[in-house]
Amino acid sequence: MAQPTVPGVVHKGDLILVYKPKKAHMLLVKSAPNHTDNANAIPNAASITVQKVNWHIPGSPGFWTLSGPKVYYIDKAEKVVEDEELHNSNFIYSWYCLYKDHSTDLEEDNLEEFLKTMVSANADANDDSSDVSLIVNPHGRDVIKHYFKGSCPNCGTLGWFCPGCGGVSVRFPDIFGSCATDQSCPVCLGYEFALEDKRRIRELHSPEMSLSLHKDGQRLLGMCKAQIAKMKTDTLALVEERYRLIHARKIEMGLKLEDQDKLIQDWKDSHL
DSSP states (O other), X not given: OOOOOOOSOOOTTOEEEEEETTEEEEEEEEEOOOOTTOTTOOOOGGGOEEEEOOBOSSOOTTEEEEETTEEEEEOTTOOSSOHHHHHHHHHHHHHHOSOSOOOOOOOEEEHHHHHXXXXXXXXXXXXXXXXXXXXXXXXXXXXXXXXXTTOBTTTBTSSEEOTTXXXXXXXXXXXXXXXXXXXXXXXXXXXXXXXXXHHHHHHHHHHHHHHHHHHTTOOOTTOOHHHHHXXXXXXXXXXXXXXXXXXXXXXXXXXXXXXXXXXHHHHHHHHO
């Protein structure tokens, strides 16, 4: 079974996703040759020192984390808070982390030896189909597909989650909110994307409440028919834009898609 080659130049601090059908590892490049004289040079895997690193959600020093398209390692030297606050913060973050293994001192080796180990493991298992592949600085969709096997560790395959349950106030404090809300997932869709989605949800809250009351036959004090009609049009446009953005991000991330037309029709049935 052939051992994969490094697809291009790598640098200290890069992440390398190494995977086969049933197993994947994330490697942090600890050192690599300097190719400033030849940017197109393909490095020898034996000259690249890597270390296995675990993931941590929420992000924490010494681990890699996922935020939509972004996959990045947080250096151990980075501190969010100081001294006792740092200790307490790390304890709480570990308690609410979506992954149980918080080891940071994992094995370190050259990339060639690490790849040999994975290839030989395939041979020992008599799995001729289990080719080993690698991606330098992977996109989030690569991580979802190959590392997490198509299922987000936070929301599964939904793309959204309840922002009021399961330790969200600690894990994602900026996104913490009310239950019964289809809040975009900060892991597979991205933290910044989820924050923007929360803003859109808040923007929709008041007009949606008013439209629901109007649909139930209640009068909207101070509003004429023309104003109500405009509110319907404007709110529907916001809903359509929200679903369009979510749909586009799911396509980018290789996630399961929902029927936009059905989502919008369901919203209309509830509010118009």
